[in-house]
Amino acid sequence: MIKGRTSRLLVLAAIWAALIAAPYWMPLFGGYTALGSRVLVLALGAMSVNFLLGFTGTLSFGHAAWFGLGAYGAGFCLKWFALSSPLGLLAGTLLGGIAGTLLGALLVRRRGVYFAMVTIAFGQVFYYIAFQWSSVTGGDDGLRGFSRQPLHLGFTTIDLLNNADAFYYFVLVCFAAAVGLMGFILRSPFGRTMIAIRENERRARFLGIPVELHIWIAFSLSCFFMAFAGALYAELNNFADPRVLHYALSGDFVIMAVMGGMRTFWGPLLGAIVFVVLQDYLSSVTVNWMSFIGILIVLIVLFFPRGILGLIRQRSAA
């Protein structure tokens, strides 16, 4: 028998091998590289939501706000300040992350449904600002007129704009860095404390853990990851529109996390793959594609509350 640690490494190797080889095997099944990039970006968003939902037990329904701020931040940077893809990512991450951190201080005093409602409210504030402030954000038309820039590495230059595969690998490297950091945080003592708060908040408080502070830090980290994903999304589409701030998108992220399996690290990635690929495929086949996705979500919530990955784990453990 192979030990648990080895098998975990095998699964990890399989995931990364599949992701790295994606531009080569996807076309065989009728996929296309831009779809792969989209899956990765939205998966990173879903994993950020899950960082809070699955590991701290706090449901935010307004996370699209930080995603959207990240997208607008990257857009502003590329349009007005600096023609550089990495700087765009940095600007977006900082804008969304800092805004999330500041507002998070107000949010963490609420729990459960109240927390979720306040996050929606804050999210919609940003949505309407983007919608109304046409002179800066482009209003309903969205922020356009910028595009991702070639990546200068000193010894060579990579054309991210016209080479879809190159951009996919750029996204993959960003995804790997963010996910690696996320995994590192979760394995640290701080990450364990988050899980302790999720399991029993009162007990954690009696143990002397400053619960509010920890939730705030977790929320802020989650916002930074989310904004990073949003900045990547802006560079994927080469524009940002108010819809990336709307709570409907927050709902999509929660659905991806729940569908794939919250409380598992890789679940949201699986959820994002299923959600995005299904959406892409079904919407080409039938105009009633939303009903099918809706039915699938209902079925998963009713019968597999631990999500797809939770189901697989349960099966293999039985």
Add this chain to the structure above:
Amino acid sequence: MVSRIIARPVNRRTILKSAAAAGALQIASPFVISARAADNIKIGLDNPLTGTYAAPGKNEEIGCQLAVDQINAKGGILGRKIELLSEDSTSGDAGAAVQKARKLIERDKIDFLVGNVNSALAQAIAQVSNEKGVLHIVPGGHTDPITGKDCKWNVFRVCNTTRMEANAVSQLLYTKYGKKWHFITPDYAFGHTLYQGCEANLKKLGGTITGNELTPLGITDFSSYLIKARAANPDVLVVLVQGNDMVNCLKQISQFGIDKQIHVAGTQQELEAVEAMPPEARVGVWMFEWYWKQAGANPGLDKFVSEIRKRTGKVPTARTWFGYVTIHAYALACEKAKTIEAKTVAKALGDMELPDDVKCQPNKVYFRGGDHQLMLSAFIGELMSKGDGDPENLFKVNSVVSGDSIAPSVAETGCQMQMPA
């Protein structure tokens, strides 16, 4: 986990199960690539089929499909058959629309892109088509910059600009109904540019604005705005909202009896919306971008109307005509250029005049080379509460104004067209 799967002895059931799963995968594989003839010319339609703009999106698709079938029946473009690949862009999600544009261009390798009804989505996908160098016609997104300051060598537009719509009715309303206007404007990009156009025209004519009510998209209760508008006592109430908002607004105008006191008018009106209104709400002076019932004999028009009626049981709307014109214009340009290479076709399409059986209207209709905007006529007239001669004839056309008389000059649009070498 993995070790367990590896270590587990393989039994009959496992084999049967995996065989069944493999079989199901063959049928239900998420990406079934249907066999497509390699030498077909592929046209991608990236338009809303769900949401607020589903009805106009569907009508544009019907128009496109009719044109495709007609062209194929005559042997296709340059001897090659054409096929239409349709994708749902959704009504407002620019991310989804862009993704679909990439799917059509990267995976399906289309030669020509059509879309979108929503102005914002049209601008977003124009950026993709430009990046990829694919010829692109916008059938029904009205906002000015598409053929104005954001114009591109590969992007053409069939429907009017908001400025053309404003120009079409301003003079008539001013001379016929009076110089004090009050506006009801949808609070987003399309509404803002349309209002600015009307405002500029009215100022030039010497009229005054008594107020502008900005209404959020999708509201159902217009009473507070209408009361304010009536209190301001204008000569004309100009309604700029669209779609379902238009239906609700006109319903309430007729319930309040405002149409008996003030002249009700607007710029763009669509048959899809008029058919959804109760008879008493069909009031006022409007502009249609194209109308199916026209004075005088026009065999091309009669054929188009009867073909669409045969297919759908309804008359074509302006949206159906947009789709129809888009495909025919592309085919004509390819025949003229004797190639489907995008740059050459784009050059052929600039300044191209449409023949009678395609334009289906009296005036000269042509693409303007300077900004790639189609010069199409405006049909100005009044709504009728009951169909005249035909239940679907709900609009009385008073005049048909040619497109170049209402369009701002190329210099005024702000477009600086740069054709690639």
